[in-house]
Amino acid sequence: MKIxxxxxxxxxxxxxxxxxxxxxxxxxxxxxxxxxxxxxxxxDYDCILLDISLPDGNGLQVLEALKANHKTDGVxxxxxxxxxxxxxxxxxxxxxxxxxxxxxxSELSAxxxxxxxxRRFAGNNVLEAEGxxxxxxxxxxxxxxxxxxxxKKEYDLLLYLLTNRNRVVSKQAIAEHLSGxxxxxxxxxxxxxxxxxxxxKKLLQAGWTDRVKAIYGMGYKMEVP
Amino acid sequence: xKLLNKTVQYYFLLSVIxxxxxxxxxxxxxxxxxxxxxxxxxxxxKTQLVPRxxxxxxxxxxxVLGNDITxxxxxxxxxxxxxxxxxxxxxxxxxxxxNRETYRLQIKSSIANHERLITSIxxxxxxxxxxLLTGLLLVNRSLSRKVWDPFxxxxxxxxxxxxxxxxxxxxxxSSVNEFSALNTAVEQLAERxxxxxxxxxxxxxxxxxxxxxxxxxxxGKLDLLMQTDPLSEEQASLITDLAxxxxxxxxxNKGLILLTRIQNGQFPExxxxxxxxxxxxLLEQYQPQLQLKELTLQQDWVEEVTVTANxxxxxxxxxxxxxxxxxxxxxxxxxxxxxxxxxxxxxxxxRTEALRQDRIFHRFSKQSTDADSMGLGLEIVRKICDLYGFxxxxxxxxxLHTFRIVMKH
Numbered sequence: 160m161k162i163x164x165x166x167x168x169x170x171x172x173x174x175x176x177x178x179x180x181x182x183x184x185x186x187x188x189x190x191x192x193x194x195x196x197x198x199x200x201x202x203d204y205d206c207i208l209l210d211i212s213l214p215d216g217n218g219l220q221v222l223e224a225l226k227a228n229h230k231t232d233g234v235x236x237x238x239x240x241x242x243x244x245x246x247x248x249x250x251x252x253x254x255x256x257x258x259x260x261x262x263x264x265s266e267l268s269a270x271x272x273x274x275x276x277x278r279r280f281a282g283n284n285v286l287e288a289e290g291x292x293x294x295x296x297x298x299x300x301x302x303x304x305x306x307x308x309x310x311k312k313e314y315d316l317l318l319y320l321l322t323n324r325n326r327v328v329s330k331q332a333i334a335e336h337l338s339g340x341x342x343x344x345x346x347x348x349x350x351x352x353x354x355x356x357x358x359x360k361k362l363l364q365a366g367w368t369d370r371v372k373a374i375y376g377m378g379y380k381m382e383v384p
Numbered sequence: 385x386k387l388l389n390k391t392v393q394y395y396f397l398l399s400v401i402x403x404x405x406x407x408x409x410x411x412x413x414x415x416x417x418x419x420x421x422x423x424x425x426x427x428x429x430k431t432q433l434v435p436r437x438x439x440x441x442x443x444x445x446x447x448v449l450g451n452d453i454t455x456x457x458x459x460x461x462x463x464x465x466x467x468x469x470x471x472x473x474x475x476x477x478x479x480x481x482x483n484r485e486t487y488r489l490q491i492k493s494s495i496a497n498h499e500r501l502i503t504s505i506x507x508x509x510x511x512x513x514x515x516l517l518t519g520l521l522l523v524n525r526s527l528s529r530k531v532w533d534p535f536x537x538x539x540x541x542x543x544x545x546x547x548x549x550x551x552x553x554x555x556x557x558s559s560v561n562e563f564s565a566l567n568t569a570v571e572q573l574a575e576r577x578x579x580x581x582x583x584x585x586x587x588x589x590x591x592x593x594x595x596x597x598x599x600x601x602x603x604g605k606l607d608l609l610m611q612t613d614p615l616s617e618e619q620a621s622l623i624t625d626l627a628x629x630x631x632x633x634x635x636x637n638k639g640l641i642l643l644t645r646i647q648n649g650q651f652p653e654x655x656x657x658x659x660x661x662x663x664x665x666l667l668e669q670y671q672p673q674l675q676l677k678e679l680t681l682q683q684d685w686v687e688e689v690t691v692t693a694n695x696x697x698x699x700x701x702x703x704x705x706x707x708x709x710x711x712x713x714x715x716x717x718x719x720x721x722x723x724x725x726x727x728x729x730x731x732x733x734x735r736t737e738a739l740r741q742d743r744i745f746h747r748f749s750k751q752s753t754d755a756d757s758m759g760l761g762l763e764i765v766r767k768i769c770d771l772y773g774f775x776x777x778x779x780x781x782x783x784l785h786t787f788r789i790v791m792k793h
Contacts, residue, residue, distance in 0.1 A: 174604030260600035350672030375620035
């Protein structure tokens with residue numbers, strides 16, 4: 160999978176590239192609009208991460224160029240601005256998602272995975288981990304042949320861990336992912352433990368070997384080869 | 385006291401004193417004049433009478449000369465003429481020698497009529513002066529009011545002026561130099577504060593936005609740091625603390641930007657928002673937190689309230705209120721939500737003393753040791769209430785902290 164990161168802050172783009180490398184994504188960096196336009200003209204990407212404020216222009220012009228060339232690359236805008244107008248403008252120009260800085264790399268990774276699923280596999284690729292099968296389109300989970308009945312939060316948690324497999328996902332990132340807009344009002348992460356406990360119990364009952372490890376109260380990691 | 389009344393008060397005082405002094409003086413002077421007049425007439429009568437009496441022959445006793453004149457024989461007496469007031473008369477007594485005999489001549493003139501006249505004149509005078517005084521007062525008042533009109537207009541505009549108004553302060557021009565100078569000075573002052581406010585607002589906005597990129601870098605590096613292997617427990621604990629701090633910074637930033645955006649009026653789109661379903665929905669979201677603290681929730685939906693507002697902002701407003709009630713609650717505490725007659729009341733158990741009324745709705749005036757409270761929540765609540773003309777109040781009646789929002793009167 161090829162990803163283009165259009166972002167002028169090299170410290171940020173390098174972090175993103177380093178995190179995504181663990182998922183077998185190949186990342187290319189474009190620090191300004193000119194390089195970005197050159198690259199999208201020559202290559203096709205599975206997903207483009209686009210910062211709107213670039214040193215030599217507005218990132219939205221890159222979106223317009225993509226549209227003009229009938230490219231089907233998935234685009235996620237990563238921006239410091241998060242007003243509704245900015246969002247609407249970006250999404251109207253054909254961006255798939257809009258992520259406001261600061262964000263957790265695990266969240267970005269989950270969003271990229273979702274965009275690629277939609278764009279490249281029309282939504283039907285089943286995520287697999289040691290006999291655990293998660294179908295994102297049908298929103299069903301099975302352990303081999305046994306269906307597992309999960310609540311919405313448990314399902315979201317599982318999908319999040321699966322897309323960030325083999326990496327530590329912090330409890331802050333999980334809390335933010337699970338509670339959406341309500342996040343920010345509470346600093347209590349205890350509710351994650353409850354969800355995690357229930358999820359693990361259900362998966363174990365269905366016959367899955369537990370692969371989710373708690374890392375010193377810092378976060379969780381799903382270890383699957 | 386109004387400046388107008390103050391000046392009028394002095395005029396009035398002066399006029400009353402003048403009136404009180406003038407009336408007795410006037411009375412005394414008038415009486416003197418009348419008496420002098422009467423005396424002159426008495427003397428004239430005597431002068432006219434004496435030559436006639438000198439040639440008169442008295443046959444039997446004293447002659448009758450008229451009602452007001454008496455002539456009687458007295459012993460030899462060289463007393464001089466005298467004039468005095470007796471009863472309501474003015475009396476002229478004079479001694480004459482007729483045919484070697486001394487007579488006392490008395491001429492009197494009634495002054496009762498003159499007294500009445502004086503009284504009438506005084507009454508008239510008092511009435512006239514009073515009318516004049518009242519008239520003057522009224523004229524002065526209306527004139528002052530007209531003269532001060534531009535001042536009151538300026539004052540009214542200043543009262544209504546808010547520094548975050550988009551338009552600069554415009555005052556009505558005045559032909560009076562003092563007022564036009566005042567207006568110019570006030571306009572300049574208002575413009576300067578407005579510009580300072582705008583600059584400060586832009587600074588807050590820019591600073592908040594500029595902070596986001598370094599925050600993103602920080603958070604990204606932390607996420608990468610978590611992936612390093614091997615990782616000791618000590619390192620993990622340090623990273624967790626950093627992650628929590630980073631999360632707080634991110635939230636603070638989000639809160640500040642939200643505040644700036646509310647102040648900038650960047651939530652123009654409004655819709656009909658029903659309070660009850662919004663709250664029920666939020667409570668659903670906060671279920672995990674409610675369960676963790678084992679809170680008892682009492683909901684009292686007497687009457688649904690629907691307001692015209694921005695749905696996002698309403699959700700933020702109600703969310704902050706409910707989150708506060710949960711966050712500052714005690715284990716196994718209570719939350720009572722009541723919606724009736726356009727008023728939403730959220731009550732919760734918590735600390736056993738009241739929060740400081742004067743600071744509660746202000747930025748960063750957090751009054752709890754709870755680290756995740758960032759001190760912006762209630763200011764956001766107040767700003768949103770201000771925006772839609774809601775009235776938010778806080779009250780503490782042990783053991784309940786009560787927040788009350790009047791949404792409709």
